[in-house]
Amino acid sequence: MTKRALVLGGGGFIGSHLVRRLKHEGMWVRSVDLKRPPYSPSPADDFVVGDLRDPACVRHALEGGFDEVYQLAADMGGAGFVFTGEHDAAIMHNSAQINLNVLECMRNERVGRIFYSSSACMYPEYNQLDPDNPRCSEESAYPAAPDSEYGWEKLFSERLYFAYARNYGFTVRIARYHNIFxxxxxxxxxxxxxxxxxxxxxxxxxxxxxxxxxxxxxxxxxFLYIDECVEGSLRLMRSDFTGPVNIGSDxxxxxxxxxxxxxxxxxxxxxxxxxxxxxxxxxxxSDNALIAEKLGWAPDxxxxxxxxxxxxxxxxxxxxxxxxx
Ligand code: NAD
Ligand code: GDD
Structure with a gap:
């Protein structure tokens, strides 16, 4: 039977590349986003323009059951968007609301596994003061001290996904992306x-x-090129390793x-x-020791x-x- 994938945030940069790859693999794909991809038409079988802050939209998105769900939707941007402080409340509210809705709505649906895209921005600032020797190994995340509210939301949501995995038996996979381009x-x-x-x-x-x-x-x-980001995400999703794991270039x-x-x-x-x-x-x-050990692969x-x-x-x-x- 044809496998089904749901890409939340499929109108965005990484999401639209991911949808293309999943279609190339022969999956049936539904994509949900506030907007369609701005630069080329989405090959998704079903593209839903909707707001994932609304639980009704998330319930509709999950209808029919999915083998793989990729949760990429977030209010995000580069330094000029996330580090000015101007958008802190919106970033935290919008992205947390999406993640809360997605997990809660998934309790009533048939979902094989869910992938969540966290960020290197969740690593503590105190390990990233020396430009020549930053420390971003996965276990260095605590004591937590991200330098942006965007990073704090990512850390909260990582923990939320793990809590749902522990308490409700969800199969989750978590990647920490490092500046994808x-x-x-x-x-x-x-x-x-x-x-x-x-x-x-x-x-x-x-x-x-x-x-x-x-x-x-x-x-x-x-900076990690988009094709390797998609490759690493699929490898993690289909592996036995839960994460969190860096997906980035070293x-x-x-x-x-x-x-x-x-x-x-x-x-x-x-x-x-x-x-x-x-x-x-x-x-x-990106510290790629863990991804190389667990997946036998790292971007190169x-x-x-x-x-x-x-x-x-x-x-x-x-x-x-x-x-x-
Ligand atoms: P992007 O902004 O291009 O894609 C995110 C998509 O989410 C957008 O298309 C946006 O419209 C959609 N979205 C936002 N709010 C929504 C809502 N309420 N309902 C429906 N859709 C909504 O960003 P991206 O670069 O493709 O990033 C994808 C994911 O990866 C994000 O979670 C981001 O935080 C994470 N990430 C990206 C990078 C990077 O360098 N690109 C690094 C670390 C983490
Ligand atoms: N955006 C941007 N534009 N950055 C510039 C510019 C410019 O014109 N000139 C210099 N920079 C510098 C920034 O000040 C920053 O020090 C560095 O280039 C990298 O900036 P970004 O690529 O915008 O962001 P980042 O690497 O600090 O953080 C990004 O990657 C994280 C994951 O690694 C953001 O997109 C985060 O949201 C993301 O989670």
């Missing part, structure tokens, strides 16, 4: 993360010109190095003007490859936007 992600709506933001700025600047960068550029991160770069890589791809030489802005933790890198695609594909896509968006009257 690629084509068809937010690039100009205020929710874009550094990869898309810097690709956009570099694509828009004339050769020899200047771009703005938040902070001194010495802060470090790792190729750490400073934001200055990162911008230099994009300029090289673009074939442009630009000056960088460092400006004040939301910078988040000083250093972050060089950053530059995914970055070249992403730059091409964003440069095309920039050209298209500029050609519109």
């Amino acid at each position: 690629g084509p068809e992600g937010s690039w100009n709506d205020g929710r874009e993360k550094a990869p898309a933001a810097l690709c956009r700025k570099i694509a828009m600047a004339p050769d020899g010109g200047e771009i703005e960068m938040w902070g001194d550029g010495k802060q470090t991160r790792s 190729e750490m770069v400073s934001i200055n190095q990162f911008a230099a890589m994009i300029m090289e791809i673009a074939g442009k030489q630009l000056r960088i003007r460092h400006v004040d802005g939301p910078t988040g933790v000083r250093g972050r890198n 695609r060089p950053l530059v490859e995914g970055l070249a594909e992403t730059y091409r896509w964003i440069a095309a968006q920039v050209r298209e936007a500029a050609s519109r009257p």
